[in-house]
Amino acid sequence: MKRILLLCLLATFFTTQDSFAQRKESRRKKSKNKTEEKAPEGKSDKNGFKPYSKVITKDAVTDSGLFQVHKIKDEFFYEVPFSQLNKDMLWVTRIAQIPNGLGGGYINAGSKTNEQVVQWERFQDKILIKIKSYASVADSTKAISNSVRVNNYEPTLYAFDIKAFDKDSTAAVINVTKLFSSDVKGISALSGRLRKQYKVKKLDANRSFINSVKSFPKNIEVKQDFTYDAAEPPTERAAESISLQVNQSMILLPEQPMQPRLYDPRVGFFTVKQYDYGSEALKADQKTYIRRWRLEPSDVEAYKRGELVEPVKPIVYYLDPGTPESLKEYIKQGIEDWQKPFETSGFKNAIIAKDAPTPEEDPEFSPEDIRYSVVRYVASTTRNAVGPSVSDPRSGEIIESDIIWYHNHLRSYRNRYLLETGAANPSARTLDTPEEEIGEMMRMVIAHEVGHALGFPHNMAASYAYDVASYRDGAFTQKNGIAASLMDYARYNYIAQPGDTNIRFVRQMGPYDHYATNWGYRWIPEATSPLMEKATLNQWIQEKAGDPVYKFGRQSSSFDPQSQTEAIGNDPVKASTYGIKNLRYVAQNLPSWTSSKTNDYQDLEELYGELIGVYSRFVGHVVTNIGGVFENLKTPAQGGVVYTHLDEASQKESMQWLQNNLFETPTWLVDPAILQNIDHAGYAEKIRRTQSRYLNRLLSFDRLGRLIDAETTQTEYYSALEMLSHLRSGIWSETRRGASVDIYRRNLQRSYLERMAYLMTDEGPKSRSGRPGFEGALRYDISASDVRPLVRGELQKLKKTLRSARNASVDTMTKYHYEDAIARIDQLLDPK
Structure with a gap:
């Protein structure tokens, strides 16, 4: 009797265990395949997913390619294949058509405004577009790859509710209409700078629409027609609007990178x-x-x-x-x-x-x-x-x-x-x-x-x-x-x-x-x-x-x-x-x-x-050439140095050339047969502007810093002191000759004083950073350098020379000019 009872209990136990295991497996399969469950015809399932036929109706115009694209009246739907989730795709935003004058002439039809890698991801009942970065990487087999991932969390560009699943449950159906008809900054063709410049208020939804969505085997192309309310548009100001056509390209990147x-x-x-x-x-x-x-x-x-x-x-x-x-x-x-x-x-x-x-x-x-x-x-x-x-x-x-x-x-x-x-x-x-x-x-x-x-x-x-x-x-x-x-x-x-x-x-x-x-x-x-x-x-x-x-x-x-x-x-x-x-x-x-x-x-x-x-x-x-440094990129195995200063003789020759061809007035540029037929005034200013531009380049903190640096590595060099002395001597040569100073030279000499004042008072560049691939200006502590003593010394020498020249001036305008120069130097050397 006990043996029969024991057998019955064991049978019950195993039957119960088998039933429990079946229910557990059933629940696991249901959980795994819940997105694949089909709702009764005409009804949404318990997760809110509609039957495919109720979302993608018989009115849909379908285009097959990377994703299936459907157009139903004014709405667009993507079928995002699960096989394409988490794959790298390049998303490029371009301007397809542009109003006249937008961006000042350097933006045009075809201009790229953004380029980014994206991945489509599934999160619960949503499909996300995540912006993917490859700025930081690590081999996925190494532990540190987890740290790279959590310390470089990618932003979500957009999130979509899943509306339905395709007929064989291999793709999620989403409505992309709002993405492409809204002003989404991550894919906008209108930069923040342009929005500020033209005082753009908002996208006008009533005048904006999706022009077309086309799907190809490896890419999808979307054209948007957008009109923005703008207080100061580049053209047609009375309309207070900017209209442009934008193209969004998304292409599947190679599974195996080059x-x-x-x-x-x-x-x-x-x-x-x-x-x-x-x-x-x-x-x-x-x-x-x-x-x-x-x-x-x-x-x-x-x-x-x-x-x-x-x-x-x-x-x-x-x-x-x-x-x-x-x-x-x-x-x-x-x-x-x-x-x-x-x-x-x-x-x-x-x-x-x-x-x-x-x-x-x-x-x-x-x-x-x-x-x-x-x-x-x-x-x-x-x-x-x-x-x-x-x-x-x-x-x-x-x-x-x-x-x-x-x-x-x-x-x-x-x-x-x-x-x-x-x-x-x-x-x-x-x-x-x-x-x-x-x-x-x-x-x-x-x-x-x-x-x-x-x-x-x-x-x-x-x-x-x-x-x-x-x-x-x-x-x-x-x-x-x-x-x-x-x-x-x-x-x-x-x-x-x-x-x-x-x-x-x-x-x-x-x-x-x-x-x-x-x-x-x-x-x-x-x-x-x-x-x-x-x-x-x-x-x-x-x-x-x-x-x-x-x-x-x-x-x-x-x-x-x-x-x-x-x-x-x-x-x-x-x-x-x-x-x-x-x-x-x-x-x-x-x-x-x-x-x-x-x-x-x-x-x-x-x-x-x-x-x-x-x-x-x-x-x-x-x-x-003045303060010039040759850059010859090489590896240590090649021997020699990368940076070499231009020789002293070449720099002195260059300074003399500038005195002869720039600072001595290029009168051949002042041709009445030209100037008096193209403008009523401003002839002297044309020369002054050109001379001042290169005078300022010579008298830059960057160039002076390189000339001072040469003393640390060269046995023979063109010093900052020599350069400044030669420059002063040439620009103020009339003071030694007792000659009159004409309007061109007076303009040049005042530009010299203005630049010397800049060297005495400005702190120089704050950073060496600049455009990627371009050198920033040399940065150093100006107040602790030789720059200020050099400038002060040159101005004191000049002041002494000007006092003598003033008394020997041959005309009143030259005398007034020298007195003005002395006053400017006094003000600079002793502001009190």
Whole structure:
């Protein structure tokens, strides 16, 4: 009996346990699949999810792609696949259409206003868009990756309620109408600065709507038409409104990021940066990768054998549908000029130019579509061209880029061509530059901007690679152009003189462009990680070390005579001497080349203003020599030092040149045949403004600091004391000669006193920080430095000289001027 009872109890126990386990498993499955439960037809389930057919009705117009997109009347829905959750997507906001004048001319149709990586995530009954950052990273297998995650919590861009699930429960349905019809700051095309400038109050919902939403296999494109209430719009002020069309692009980034290539500052590339907390270094190790397109050989074995191979996916640029027919040829040539440098890196047909497809050929084509790189032709009076791009922050892979060409930019090149080459180049002496020459200029500008879009920054040292004398050699210029790189700001050969023959005046692709393209784009098959490439990349640099043709000079090196914008030749004094000689010839002939032909003075006025600008640049190149420091980037293994001061003799020569060509009044700029036909007054002010600009640059805390620093490292140097003494002696030379001081010199001398007062009273720059990639001003404690004693000493010497000169003054105006100068010095030295 006991045995039977025991068996019954055991049977009951196991039955109960089995039943409990089944209920537990049932609850687990229900919990796991609760989002997949289907509500009875026509009713919401207990979680509030509606049946799919009640959300996505038969009226829906559906577009399939990365996400399913549905339009029902004026509302838009996304089906977000669970398979795409937590994947990296690049979100780019651009302006598609823009009102005239917004942003002052440097914002246009096609301008990118924001670029960010996002991930779509599920949180309970919501779908979130999270902004993802790769500024701080760590290997996910390492414990510190958890700390990186919790200390870099990403913001939520937007949150959506899940409305339903698709028919097989693999995607969540959300309503995105509010996201794209509201003024969401994270994806707005109107920056805070512009909102403040135009006194934007709010988005007017009644005049704002979603234009279109299109889904493609790897991207979604949304166009919004927005109108803002604005008290002071840039145009149509009476409407108190700003209307613009915005394009939102979201593209799925590669599941496997491109293998990054480590940056080396000795070769110029734009970069992306990450702090790697998983590094073995005893710090957050900053990893810097170059930005470049993903080029992989279509035939690996042939590439290894050294044969030219087409890439798996070439770089394709489309021409804006609004491009004038007469310019298309030159734009295409400028794009495909980069085929030769890519051949140096082992790829043929790596970059291709195409016309945009017609609406009949591809009704879906849009210049804002992130799948297409486009040379945008902008109907704007702005004179500029730019080459921006968007890239994958994980690897530096460039995903897409738009070259922006502003319509009036050709006028800038015509003017510069006339002013800088007109003395030696008869075909430039006209307002109607021959079409083929204008086309060649445009071709080179487009190629320059494409270079930026390929990852290359300006290389300001490339024009310093050639000797000044070479620019007068026809055979040399035809072969080598005017700089070792197209990425320099070396536009024209302003050194060649009248009588020089067979001269090339316009820039072209150079040997550095081939070298840098090979360094950044050559595929290294045996290297399976960035570190494995490093030795090879370093070897390529070492092979070219010491050859100025392959030197990279940062644009930020404003202190480096080698790396100057708009300069050519390896001797600024000689180059600027030739340049001014040519400019004087042009100035004499400017009326006959312009107003005499057109019978009005508009072009004469414009070109004269730009002529002063060209003269100013020539002067600025020589100013950089004073306190100049050469920057030659190198590794310790290469030996030598990175920074070297320009020699004393060259600096003294530069100071004398400035006295002769800047501070002694450039009277050739004061031509009545020009000035009295373009303005009623202000002639002396034009000269004063130019002289003061460069006087102030000479008398800057930054330059004085470098001159003082030279005493700590050099045995022979041009001291700050010598520089100030030479400057004072030259600017106030009339005091020694007993000569009258004319209006130009009086203006200059008062500007000198104003600048000396600034040096005595200002505290100097507060920080060295500036634009990324650009050097800030040298920062040091001015009050504890030699600056104030030097300035005080110079002013006391000057005061003594002025007292003697005042008594010997030959005219009343000079005497008054000296008395005023003495009073100013007294006030400065003893304010009480």
